Amino acid sequence: MTADPPLVNDIRSASRTMVRELGFMANTLAATPYSASAVHALLEIDAHGTVTAAQLADFLGLDKSSVSRMVAKLIANGELQEQPCTDDARAKQLQLSAQGQRTVAGIHAYGQMQVRSALAQLNPSLQQAVAQGLTAYAQALQAHRLGSAAGQASSASAATHSIQIHSGYRAGAIGRIAEMHAVFYARHWGFGAFFESKVASGLAEFSGRLGEPCNQIWTAVQNERIVGSVAIDGQDLGNNQAHLRWFILDDGCRGGGVGRQLLTQALAFCDQRGFASTELWTFQGLDAARRLYESLGFVLVHEEAGQQWGSTVVEQQFSRRLHGA
Template sequence: MSAHPALIEEIRSASRTMVRELGFMRATLAATDYSPSAVHSLLEIEAQTGLTAAQLVQLLDLDKSSVSRMVAKLIKAGELVESADSDGRVKRLQLTRQGKRTVAAIHAYGQLQVETALEHLNPSQQQAVAQGLAAYAQALNAQRTGESQAPGSAVEISTGYRPGVVGRVTEMHAAFYARHSGFGQFFESRVASGLAEFVGRLDQPCNQIWVATLNERIVGSVAIDGQDLGNHQAHLRWFILDDGCRGGGVGRQLLREAVAFCDGFGFEAIELATFKGLDAARRLYEAEGFALTHEEQGSQWGSVVTEQQFTRLRPDAR
């Protein structure tokens, strides 16, 4: 899926700024006397015990001669030692005591650099930075190595209440529907109050919520309220995904978990309310057996939209 040219330029501009601010334009890095590639070599040798120079070539994506010269300089400087395996054919790199002190200083420098920068962001922004950087780094690596990684491949699905779920799920709803439908404070307040009331009923076995997390940040949700409709019907509510996780199969996984829960519990039908124009979500609903049963225009959310109701009957009740 191609990205908008303006988004590409925004990411490129941010990348250039990061390169400058993190010090990669300088001859040395992280308050050491070593080049950026040498600093990264020391960090990787610490992280992956027993690396060889050949493995370092692949890991850093540098040519063999450059790595050989760099390793030789680090050995001469007393940061590394090279030890041969029992057969003498493979030489592995290890940090010396001096090298361990150097790496510890590099870590301290980097941690302070990140901590100081994060002080300028609120907790939600901090999590967004962690999520975005991790995903972008994985995408860049996949581009270089040719290994494909789906947007949702590192996402985990869990059930039940977790700290921050009311605020984060409300935030995702408010941001998405403000863009899509022009909804404002009234809609956000309704989502927050309804969700807060619902999580107080999660002790009832007919109620459940599923959350998708990426790097401990909530990026998706869906809930089944088994009480508010009655008549052996379940209400599917608060189905939402973070923009960065759309198209990776996370929504399908969340929806299937909710539907399986309803079938296992014995609900005769599942109902959900949504709005016309959300075509990607509608395709997911219809793939799980939901059908449009009612629609009408309404303005109760702050702007005129076409409200829709979808219903799925339990397979053996059809």
């Protein structure tokens, strides 16, 4: 997916500002006597416990000779210590010394102060958006550097590592879920105000029925921000059928397995409640979602042109029978 030139320029400008404001233009970083690469080396060793110089080069994206010189300086300054690897006597494991641990604690304190001071200038919603956006962007840059499908998969998995699934109503859910639907379907399918208002009004009506044991909603939450949802409405179809509704993921969370987690919990709820079938309505062209539905037991049972979303599309109904039925 390509980005518009103005968006690219805005991100580049913001990146330059961040580099300057975080102190990366100076010879030393984070109130230490060390360069940015040395500071990052200490942080990576702290995060992993022990690493080899070759592993450190991979983590930092630097050539091995540069890392060797940097490591030698950190050892000479008492920040690191090395010991033979248990499975290869020729290789050395690097770990922080007691002095290195104190240095890293100071680096963390300095970095936390910088972040807290900056976040204090933003409202809570913007704080959450910054955390999600920066995480996704940083991991996209890493995937580009690695230049492989494996790198992209690793990036997507890391991006969704901090996401938790919650059941039940959550403050702001109606507006946030409607927003995710409106933004995604406007961008990719040209849906407008009719669609957004239909989603919002439907969610508002359904939320008033969440006290019924046959109804439930699940949200995926990252840094206190809703980034995905799905709901089971056990009342509106009748005939002991469950209606799967409002399945959506924020763009930054796609491809990491969050959608499967949401659907798995929703379908487990349907089976526990003993619904004869679970039905969902979508439309032709949402191929990734269709593959996910079919992998979880849904089959296409009907399709025809329709306008229930405000635009003419080929509407599709998928059905999943109760296991064992």
